[in-house]
Amino acid sequence: MSSNVLTTDSMSKPRRVRVLRAPTFSPLSLVGNLRTLWQYRDLLLTLTMHRIKVRYKQSVLGIAWAILQPLSLMLIYTLIFSFIAKVPTGDTPYAIFAYAALLPWTYFATSVGNATNSLVSHSELVTKVYFPREILPLSYVIAALCDFLIASSVMAGLMIHYHVSVTINVLYCVPIILVLTLFIGATTLILSATQVRFRDIGVAVPLLLQLWMFATPVVYPLSAVPERFRALYVLNPMVGTIENFRRTVLQGLAPDFYTLGLSAAVSVVLLLVAYVYFKHVEATVADLV
Amino acid sequence: MIDLKLNHVSKRYRLRREVEGDASQHVLLRKLQSLRRRSEEFWAVRDVTFEVERGEALGIIGHNGAGKSTILKLLSNITAPTTGEITINGRLSALIEVGSGFHPELTGRENIFLNGSILGMRRREIAKKFDSIVDFAGVRQFIDTPVKRYSSGMYVRLGFSIAAHLDPDILLLDEVLAVGDAAFQAKCLRRITELKEAGTTIVFISHDLGAVERLCDRVVLMRRGEIAASGETRAVIAEYQRASADLNAPEQKNEKEALSDRKAKINAVGFYDAEGHELVAAETGGPLIARINYLAHEAVEDAVFELFFYTGNRELLCHLSTEFDARRLDLSAGAGIAEFSCAELGLKPVIYYADATIKQRGALDDLDWQRNCATLRVDPGKMGRGQFYMPHEWRVTQRGGRGERISETSVVNLLDALDEDRATVEIKPS
Numbered sequence: 001m002s003s004n005v006l007t008t009d010s011m012s013k014p015r016r017v018r019v020l021r022a023p024t025f026s027p028l029s030l031v032g033n034l035r036t037l038w039q040y041r042d043l044l045l046t047l048t049m050h051r052i053k054v055r056y057k058q059s060v061l062g063i064a065w066a067i068l069q070p071l072s073l074m075l076i077y078t079l080i081f082s083f084i085a086k087v088p089t090g091d092t093p094y095a096i097f098a099y100a101a102l103l104p105w106t107y108f109a110t111s112v113g114n115a116t117n118s119l120v121s122h123s124e125l126v127t128k129v130y131f132p133r134e135i136l137p138l139s140y141v142i143a144a145l146c147d148f149l150i151a152s153s154v155m156a157g158l159m160i161h162y163h164v165s166v167t168i169n170v171l172y173c174v175p176i177i178l179v180l181t182l183f184i185g186a187t188t189l190i191l192s193a194t195q196v197r198f199r200d201i202g203v204a205v206p207l208l209l210q211l212w213m214f215a216t217p218v219v220y221p222l223s224a225v226p227e228r229f230r231a232l233y234v235l236n237p238m239v240g241t242i243e244n245f246r247r248t249v250l251q252g253l254a255p256d257f258y259t260l261g262l263s264a265a266v267s268v269v270l271l272l273v274a275y276v277y278f279k280h281v282e283a284t285v286a287d288l289v
Numbered sequence: 290m291i292d293l294k295l296n297h298v299s300k301r302y303r304l305r306r307e308v309e310g311d312a313s314q315h316v317l318l319r320k321l322q323s324l325r326r327r328s329e330e331f332w333a334v335r336d337v338t339f340e341v342e343r344g345e346a347l348g349i350i351g352h353n354g355a356g357k358s359t360i361l362k363l364l365s366n367i368t369a370p371t372t373g374e375i376t377i378n379g380r381l382s383a384l385i386e387v388g389s390g391f392h393p394e395l396t397g398r399e400n401i402f403l404n405g406s407i408l409g410m411r412r413r414e415i416a417k418k419f420d421s422i423v424d425f426a427g428v429r430q431f432i433d434t435p436v437k438r439y440s441s442g443m444y445v446r447l448g449f450s451i452a453a454h455l456d457p458d459i460l461l462l463d464e465v466l467a468v469g470d471a472a473f474q475a476k477c478l479r480r481i482t483e484l485k486e487a488g489t490t491i492v493f494i495s496h497d498l499g500a501v502e503r504l505c506d507r508v509v510l511m512r513r514g515e516i517a518a519s520g521e522t523r524a525v526i527a528e529y530q531r532a533s534a535d536l537n538a539p540e541q542k543n544e545k546e547a548l549s550d551r552k553a554k555i556n557a558v559g560f561y562d563a564e565g566h567e568l569v570a571a572e573t574g575g576p577l578i579a580r581i582n583y584l585a586h587e588a589v590e591d592a593v594f595e596l597f598f599y600t601g602n603r604e605l606l607c608h609l610s611t612e613f614d615a616r617r618l619d620l621s622a623g624a625g626i627a628e629f630s631c632a633e634l635g636l637k638p639v640i641y642y643a644d645a646t647i648k649q650r651g652a653l654d655d656l657d658w659q660r661n662c663a664t665l666r667v668d669p670g671k672m673g674r675g676q677f678y679m680p681h682e683w684r685v686t687q688r689g690g691r692g693e694r695i696s697e698t699s700v701v702n703l704l705d706a707l708d709e710d711r712a713t714v715e716i717k718p719s
Contacts, residue, residue, distance in 0.1 A: 015458060020366055021374040043406040050392065050403055057394050125390050129383070129407055130366040283369035286362060287302060 023283040025276060033279055037132045047139035051114075052146060066147035067154050070106040074099040077219050087220050092250055096158045100246040101218040103155055104177070107148040108184055108238065109209050115140040115188035116205050119196050123289035133282045134275070137188040145181065155249070167252035173245060176255065180241040183267035186274040193281040196288050212236075217243050222259075237263040237270075291378065292459050292490040293341040293364070298373035300334040300359050300514075333359040335514040336373070341459075346491040348501040348522065350529055351511035352601070357494050358463075360511070364492065365461055379458025379490075382408060384449075393437035397428055397447060400436050404451050418454045426450035446473060453480045459490045478504075498526050499570065499638065499668035523569075530640065530664045551656045553585040553620065558596070558645045558663040572670030573678045577634045579609065581627040581645050589620040589649060589656065594627040597644040598636060598665065607636060612650060633680040638669040 023029070037044075056062040074095060081087040082094035089097040115137035119126060122136055159166065195201040216238040217225070225233050233239060240263030244255035334356045341347045351357050362368045363375060365383040390407045391400050401422055405415040415422075423429050426447040428439070436444060462481065481504065485491055495501050501508060501522065508525040510518040510532075518528045560568045563576040571577045581594055598607040609629045611618060643663040648655040672678045 015379040017379075018366075018377045019374050020363070020369060020377065022369055022371055040406075040409065042412045043409075046403055046406040046412065050395070050399075053399070054392065054394055125407065127362075127367060129390060131407060131409065286368045 023280050025280070029279070030276065033132070033275075037134065040132050040135060043131055044135050044139055044142070047135060048142040048146075051139055051143035055143070063150060066150040069110075069147075070099065070102040070151050071154060073102050073106070077102070081219050088224070089221060092164075093162050096162050096164065096250065097221075097246070098219060099155060099158055100250050101216075101242050103148065103151055104180055104242050104245050105213060105216065105218050105238070106151065107144050107180065108187075109213070110144040110147060111141045111184045111188055112191060112209060113205060114144070116191040116195050117202050118188075119192050119285055120199070120202070120289055126289055127286045133285060134189060134278055137192040138185065141181065141184050141188055144184075145177075148177075159249075164250055165252060166249075169248045169252050169254050172248040172255050176241050176245050176248065176260065179237070179260065179264045179267055180245075182271050183237040183241070183263070186267060186271040189271075189274040189278040193278045193285075196281060196285050212238065217246075234259050234262055235266065237266045239263065290343040291340050291376075292343045292345075293378070293381075293492065294376040295337055295339050295360075295363075296374050296376070298334060298337045298363060298370045298375060299332060300356075300363060300368070301371040302331045302333055304329045304331055332514050334363065334370075337511075337514075337516055339509055339516065339519060341490055341492060343490055344485075344488045345507065346485055346493060346505045348505035348508040349492065349494045349511060350496070350498065350501060350508060350526070351517070354513075355511040356514040357511055359514075361461060361463060361494050377459065380409075380456075381459040381461065382452070382455040382457035383461035384452045384463065391436050391444065391448065394435055396435050397423075397432045397439070400447070401451055404448070405454075408452060408455055410455065422447075422450045422454050425453065442473070449473075449477060453477075457484075457489060459492070460484055462491065462493045462495070497638075498529070498640065498666055502526060527569075530666060552587050553583055553589050553592070553647050554657040555645045555647055555659045555662065556582040556584055556624075558582070558643055558659070560663065560665050568665075570666040570668045571634055571636075572668050573636060573638050574633050574671030574680070577631045577665075579629045579631075579643075581629075581647075582624070583620075583627060583647055583657075584624045585620045585622050587622050589647075591650040592618045592620045592656075593648050593650050594618075594629075595646045595648070596629060597646075598641040599644065599661075600639055600641065606641065633678070634667065634670075635678045635680070636665075636667050637672060637675070637677055638667045641665040641667065 056065070059065065061068065077098045078095045081098070087094065118136040118140055119133060126133065126136075158164075191201055191205065213219075215233075215236055222230075222239065222243045240256075240259035240261075244260045247253050248255055337356075337360070339347075349357050349360060359368075361383070363370055364377075365381065390404045392403060395403060398419075401419065402412065402415055405422075406412065410418075423432055426443070426449070428443050428447055431439065431443065436447070439447070460481070478500075481491070485504070491504070493501060493504055505522050507520065508522045509516055510525050510529050512532070517532065518525050559580050559582075560571060561578040561580065562568050562571075563578070565578070568577070579596055581596065583594075593610065593612045595612070596609040597605055599605055609631075611627070641664070642661045643665060644658065644660050645662055646655045646658045670678075
């Protein structure tokens with residue numbers, strides 16, 4: 001046995017004092033939690049890369065799946081809503097109209113679909129090692145964001161094909177995707193934490209996503225929604241993000257700041273509530289999974 | 290300097306019972322009721338307070354369900370206490386179930402980064418220690434192979450190696466030493482000893498009293514979620530062994546009354562080493578002498594003494610008896626000692642509870658039957674793995690050689706391996 005002398009300089013390192021107690025709803029603990037999350041940022045990165053690698057490692061098509069998913073949905077919806085039922089999309093071809101919305105929608109649906117079960121499916125880790133548990137759902141969200149970026153290349157191809165001209169307003173995509181990411185983060189935190197206790201959530205999610213998609217202007221434009229329902233309709237943060245994503249990318253217009261602002265406000269508030277709720281569940285998650 | 294402090298820590302679990310309910314009710318209605326109903330409460334840990342000083346090694350012992358593993362989960366922040374608070378000064382790492390968190394599809398290299406990050410290491414830190422981790426585990430050749438192709442030994446070694454490179458201020462140890470072969474266990478123990486000498490604070494939660502005694506400066510004994518005793522290692526372990534014997538003998542009183550018209554009784558059972566000194570712990574493969582002190586009220590003809598060894602969950606592992614001997618044993622009235630002596634103890638290293646009986650050959654009832662009248666702790670001596678030790682010799686015959694070398698040395702002793710790398714046997718080709 002060769003001698004493996006490991007250097008241990010535990011005496012000189014600055015030490016951090018932590019106090020563990022029953023979870024409380026205090027702003028101070030929120031700051032502490034964010035600090036711990038920051039310390040574990042490398043785990044978030046590693047797990048995200050792990051998600052991407054594992055997903056495509058033993059599949060033939062590999063990373064192409066990231067493109068195939070929204071693309072095939074686009075083809076189906078184009079067939080249904082453009083040839084069979086005629087959905088008015090102005091002068092935008094339906095294919096690109098649908099794809100521009102399916103792109104952010106797939107980001108949302110993939111994240112929610114994968115992250116909901118993340119705490120339960122990692123029970124062997126959750127019951128043995130401590131790390132901020134929000135890393136599990138969030139790693140799925142970031143992996144889905146990568147898929148989104150890859151699938152965006154098809155969007156560029158479609159735009160060239162349909163001769164859609166790009167304006168400077170396309171840069172609004174960045175804050176729109178940021179708002180969308182905040183909302184996805186909030187949704188996945190709530191669903192994954194609730195799934196620990198009520199496994200019904202996992203079963204309900206596919207149905208929920210289906211309904212949600214039809215409550216969001218993905219296959220139809222926002223203008224198709226009757227005026228009197230619209231005030232309520234736009235409270236769904238997916239409306240403000242998806243409609244504005246399409247608007248800035250395809251029409252080259254500045255976003256509608258009312259709907260986008262509303263989406264941002266709802267997302268931020270929801271994310272705060274979701275994080276506090278998640279951390280509360282986290283304290284006993286190992287006893288339940 | 291206090292590194293770890295538990296201040297009146299309690300942990301409550303809620304046990305949710307399936308509600309029997311009225312079968313005529315709708316199934317959904319019953320489900321809803323069961324959700325509303327306050328489930329049964331169970332305090333796994335109740336009002337536990339202790340401190341661990343910097344550089345100290347604290348052992349936590351107790352029976353299954355005494356709250357040991359809950360304490361471990363609380364300390365490692367896997368679950369939060371219901372009341373009370375835990376103050377941790379420094380980086381705490383738990384060395385529990387090495388290899389949890391490996392992904393079979395990923396290569397050894399990828400898993401080192403994944404597992405290291407899960408355990409709280411920064412990527413830069415892992416990269417820096419990468420070579421050392423690989424060498425310690427001895428898997429360099431397979432580092433770019435998916436770990437699903439690893440042997441279980443390689444898997445465990447890699448898992449331990451990552452965990453061993455955490456450089457924690459406070460190290461939590463579970464039953465990690467119970468995995469792997471003797472050489473690997475020795476390596477684990479050596480690394481832990483190294484960390485301890487470097488000033489790492491250690492909390493060791495284990496059933497292996499021998500290991501606790503070797504490693505720990507102080508021991509806390511848990512019973513039903515509370516601290517039953519704490520203090521100097523040997524004293525608390527002795528207390529635990531005594532208490533275990535008491536705990537296992539609830540029906541002793543009734544049993545005694547049933548044997549009312551007995552001619553003889555057993556007073557005590559004790560264990561001694563070859564020199565006749567009372568034993569704290571025997572060793573597998575080592576000598577053992579067991580003595581039964583009896584008192585015969587009148588002469589007993591054709592008497593038989595028996596000694597039974599049970600594990601903690603009343604599994605009978607071994608039985609010593611005078612019955613199988615052709616010699617006839619007649620006892621005259623008065624006190625005496627029956628002695629069993631074993632040259633090489635075959636029992637595996639755990640704690641045993643002994644029953645002693647005295648009866649007459651062929652009789653249905655025992656004259657006396659003392660349950661749990663003694664506790665025997667067996668430490669790993671000549672035993673690495675398996676269920677029992679078999680006394681054996683060995684020899685190596687080399688073809689073409691002029692002479693044969695026969696050695697008495699047989700088993701790689703864990704403790705020896707710890708002290709001096711490994712017991713090496715030299716075979717010289719002639």
